[in-house]
Amino acid sequence: VGTVDQLSFQAPYLPIAFGGGAPGSLSNFFLTGVNALPQAGVLDPNFVPCLGALQNFPGGDTRQFPNYACAAGSAGLVPSQFLFVLTVPRDFQAPDTQQWNLTIQRALGKNWVFEAGYVGTHAVHLRETRTSIQAELATATHPLTVTAEDGTPFLITESTTSNGVARSNLEGLNGYGGFQIFANDAYSHYHSLQTTLSRRWVAGYFQAAYTWSKSTDATSSGNTALNTAFNDETDLKFSRGLSDFDRTHRFAVSYRYDLPFYQGASGAKERLLGGWSLSGITIFQSGAPFSVTDSAAGTAYLGPGLASATLGAQLAPGGSIGRGTTTGDIHSRLNGYLQLTNFTTAPVADPAGCLADPALACTTAFGNLGRNIYRGPFQQNWDFSLIKNIKITERQSLRFTTDFFNIWNHVNFANPSINDVETITHDSSGNPTADGPFGKIFSTVGTPRLIQFSLRYSF
DSSP: OTTOGGGGGGGOOEEEEEOOTTEEEEEEEEEEEEOOSSOOHSSOOSOOOOOOOSSSTTTTTOOHHHHHHHTTTTTTOOOOSEEEEEEEETTTTOOEEEEEEEEEEEEEEETTEEEEEEEEEEEEEEEEEEEEOOOOOSSSSSSSEEOOOTOOOEEESOOOOOTTTTSTTTSSSSTEEEEEEEEEEEEEEEEEEEEEEEEEEEEEEEEEEEEEEEEEHHHHHOOOSOOSOOOOTGGGOOOOOETTOOOSSSEEEEEEEEEOTTTTTOOOHHHHSSSSEEEEEEEEEEOOEEEEBOTTTTTTOOOOOOSSSSSSSEEOOOOGGGSOOOOGGGGGSSOSSBBBGGEEEOSSSSSSHHHHHHSSSSOOOOOOOOTTOOOOOOOOEEEEEEEEEEESSSSSSSEEEEEEEEETTOEEEEOOOOBBBBEEEEEEOOOTTTTTTTTTTEEEEEEEEEEEEEEEEEE
16 A cells, blocks of 8 residues: 555664763754554455445435445445445555754762753654545635536635435535544644753652653544544644643652661661662642543534534634633533533524524534644652562562552542533523533543552562
């Protein structure tokens, strides 16, 4: 499928380092590498099943279509009223990643080292899945030119979303179940400031690291089923947003220290009171991004059920992105992390047609909210270990360790479990109520406090 002789399989590496004398140094590198192709069974299947299609389509459309059927008993025949097609580009390219950094390292006094660097990453030809035959949106300000078979150009200034009986979805396949392409045109960008302060000495070490970063991409998933592109799938610019794993701030401290008490003692006193050590890792980080979605959006353009988690909701009249989340202590926001009145469902694609034909013409457009524009609760974790070393002989020793994972039993709450505006409940006057699950946090990440004991005998 176009990857056997791909030149990008070459992976050059260019390191450069400059020693600025004993106190410090400057280094940088550029690296490009090729990633392994995912889902080889999709890209190189061992068989190609027959195509299953039906003669007519639902929704009142009486036009007939050929029946591309297989022989009786063939596993490729799909006994369904919907057409569902999966495709892979012939020129499928292997994903390619470039990495670079510029780092300064400096000694600070005795045993202390400070390091600061810019680290960047850019990847291309990443996998994404989208509907490949979605119609482009034509407007007077953004017209489209369509060329007929005889070469005559036609300027389209308006997308037709009416006459629901004659068409269902703008693709022209009435009742289609999906036409997905496993494309390789997604991309990602990562930029960061990474700093480290460390100290090593005989009795232990200490390291504090802070990273300020931003990771954006067109999709953070390489699924081979269901759409990963967001909203309008004719252009990946609508999918660009924070990566699912983006963390703006991350601060981590790690340490180990051998307590100096009774180091010169001998006998029972040394075995009981000496040989103690402390170690631990503490992490503070920003919450993970998430989107506010509308599972019923885009029905004028996309097949049902294929992109329910990748369709943005709509800001309510007077709403704004900045007012989307509530404020205050996280414990008081568990039943309302998102502002109910700030969001609404996606608009109808053709309001006039919907009034004239409510049964067939009330399909929806896309919402105006982008991907991963909100962020979940801040997170922290403290792990701590207490270590006792017992020397038996010159060549034999015992180490007893007590590990405390999440020693303070701090609860890290997950993102809201349900962000689909279709789950917002309303009272008799149409006002949103807090009775539904929308915007509520029902789960946590990480574990409660765990205590682990271990004993090691060395000889």
